[in-house]
Amino acid sequence: xxxxxxxxxxxxxxxxxxxxxxxxxxxxxxxxxxxxxxxxxxxxxxxxxxxxxxxxxxxxxxxxxxxxxxxxxxxxxxxxxxxxxxxxxxxxxxxxxxxxxxxxxxxxxxxxxxxxxxxxxxxxxxxxxxxxxxxxxxxxxxxxxxxxxxxxxxxxxxxxxxxxxxxxxxxxxxxxxxxxxxxxxxxxxxxxxxxxxxxxxxxxxxxxxxxxxxxxxxxxxxxxxxxxxxxxxxxxxxxxxxxxxxxxxxxxxxxxxxxxxxxxxxxxxxxx
Numbered sequence: 517x518x519x520x521x522x523x524x525x526x527x528x529x530x531x532x533x534x535x536x537x538x539x540x541x542x543x544x545x546x547x548x549x550x551x552x553x554x555x556x557x558x559x560x561x562x563x564x565x566x567x568x569x570x571x572x573x574x575x576x577x578x579x580x581x582x583x584x585x586x587x588x589x590x591x592x593x594x595x596x597x598x599x600x601x602x603x604x605x606x607x608x609x610x611x612x613x614x615x616x617x618x619x620x621x622x623x624x625x626x627x628x629x630x631x632x633x634x635x636x637x638x639x640x641x642x643x644x645x646x647x648x649x650x651x652x653x654x655x656x657x658x659x660x661x662x663x664x665x666x667x668x669x670x671x672x673x674x675x676x677x678x679x680x681x682x683x684x685x686x687x688x689x690x691x692x693x694x695x696x697x698x699x700x701x702x703x704x705x706x707x708x709x710x711x712x713x714x715x716x717x718x719x720x721x722x723x724x725x726x727x728x729x730x731x732x733x734x735x736x737x738x739x740x741x742x743x744x745x746x747x748x749x750x751x752x753x754x755x756x757x758x759x760x761x762x763x764x765x766x767x768x769x770x771x772x773x774x775x776x777x778x779x780x781x782x783x784x785x786x787x788x
Contacts, residue, residue, distance in 0.1 A: 554700075555664075555696075555697060555700060555701060555702040555721060556594070556663050556664075556702060557664075557702050557721055557722060557744060558580050558594045558596070558663075558664065558702070558722055558744060558746065558767070559579055559580070559594065560742075560743050560744050560765075560767075561743065561764070561765060561766060561767055562579035562580050562594070562767055563575075563577045563578045563579055563580070563767065563769075563787065564578060564579065564580035564581065564582075564746050564767040564769055565578045565580070565581050565582075565769060565771075565785065566582050566746075566748045566769055566771050566775055567581055567582060567583045567584075567587075567775065567777075568582055568583060568584050568598045568775050569584075569774055569775030569776050569777065570584075570587075570775075570776065570777040571583050571584075571587040571588065571590070571777075572777045572778055572779075574590050574593060575785065578593065579593055579594055580593065580594045580595075580596065580746060580767060581593050581594070581595055581596065582595075582596035582597075582598055582666055582724065582746070583595065583596070583597065583598060584597075584598045585597050585598060585599050585653055585656065585657055588660055588661075589660055589661045589662050589663075594663050594664075595661065595662045595663050595664070596662065596663070596664045596665070596666050596704065596724065596746075597654075597657035597660075597662035597664065597665045597666065597701075598665075598666045598668060599650060599653050599654065599657070599665055599666065599667050599668065600667075600668045600669060601635075601650045601667030601668060601669065601670075601689075601692060602634070602635055602637070602667070602668070602669035602670060602672040602685070602688075603626055603629075603632050603633065603634050603635060603668075603669045603672060604631075604632055604633045604635065605631075605632065606629075606630060606631030606632060607631075610633070610635070610649075613636070613642070614635055614636055614642055614645060614646055614649075615633045615634070615635065615636055616633070616634040616635060616636040616637075616638070616676070616679060616680070617636070618679065624676060624679065626675075634672055634676065634679075634680075635672075637680065637684050637685065637687075637688040638679075638680065638684055640687070643684070643687055643688045643691055644691065646688065647688065647691035647692055647695055650667070650692060650695070651692070651695035651699075654692075654695050654696050654699055654701060655699055657699075657701065658699040658700060658701055662701065663701065663702060664696075664701055664702035664703060664704060664721070664722070665692075665696050665701050665702075665703050665704070666703075666704045666706055666724045667689065667692050667703065667704070667706060668706050669706070670685060670689055670705065670706050670707060670708045670711065671685075671706075671707050671708040672685070673685045674708070682710070682711065685708075685711070686711060686714055686717055686718055689705075689711075689718050689720065690717060690718050690719055693718060693719035693720055693721075694719065697719070702721040702722065703719075703720055703721055704720065704721065704722050704723055704724040704746075705718065705720040705722070705723045705724070705737070705741075706723075706724050706725075707724075707725055707726055709728075709733045709736035709737060710736075712736055712737050712739075712740045712741070713740060715740045715741070721741075721744070722741050722744040722745065722746070723737040723741050723744070723745045723746070724745075724746050724748075725737050725745055725746070725747050725748070726747075726748050726749075726750070727748070727749055727750060727751075727754050728745075728747055728758065729747065729749050729754040729755060729756070729757035729758025729759070729761070729762075729768070730749060730750075730751060730753065730754030730757065730758075732757070734747060734758055734761060734762045734766060735761075735762075738762060738765060738766060743765045743766055745762075745766045745767070746766070746767040746768075746769075747762070747766050747767065747768045747769070748768075748769055748770075748771050749768065749769070749770045749771075750770070750771060750772070750773045751770075752770065752786075754770075755768065755770040755786060755788070758788075759788035763788035768787065768788050769785065769786070769787055770784065770785065770786040770787070771784060771785055772784035772785075
């Protein structure tokens with residue numbers, strides 16, 4: 517599937533003190549292990565809003581909101597914390613050993629996003645170290661009061677199939693699920709329909725899906741996640757298809773591709 521991602525949401529600053537928090541996450545200091553069955557899950561079919569391009573007052577009736585990890589959660593709602601977990605942000609500092617290199621020894625950069633490098637999750641040791649760093653951001657999300665995390669770019673392996681595999685992505689996201697559950701957070705599968713059947717292995721709790729209506733993929737997520745799926749469409753046709761097939765079951769919203777705020781001229785939000 518061709519995944520649309522918000523440019524504004526891809527340029528959030530890295531949080532200060534990540535290395536310190538990574539140590540805390542690794543050592544377990546200040547955290548307790550939570551059974552996955554005890555984490556709070558999003559309500560099925562509830563109205564929702566995708567605000568990863570900038571936080572604003574949620575529209576009336578909205579019960580679920582996803583926001584960037586640099587923002588604060590919306591009071592009184594179910595809040596999902598967006599984290600780029602498989603690729604770097606332009607202003608983040610990652611050690612070279614955790615960046616994927618091609619066969620020529622060059623760091624693999626995502627051509628669609630300037631300054632964004634692909635993380636190297638090819639070995640167990642690298643996956644563990646990367647998960648510790650991302651887990652520090654999960655901890656900050658938990659401290660702010662978010663209910664869940666949305667680790668983006670799970671599908672990175674599909675764009676570099678000669679360098680990464682589905683098994684490596686599965687192993688890595690499983691580590692992230694353990695980090696999230698240990699903090700009392702639910703964790704979403706972001707896109708990547710073929711991995712939805714691996715839910716028992718990944719330990720993921722629900723799904724955040726871009727354009728499943730447009731690409732006829734909503735059913736791939738609805739069944740394994742028992743309709744606990746929140747969908748964002750970026751085109752009217754995609755919204756119409758998602759609403760026609762799943763509007764009475766899943767949480768569906770249409771947003772502009774920049775996922776902008778209401779004071780922006782390009783702001784779009786529509787529902788079924």
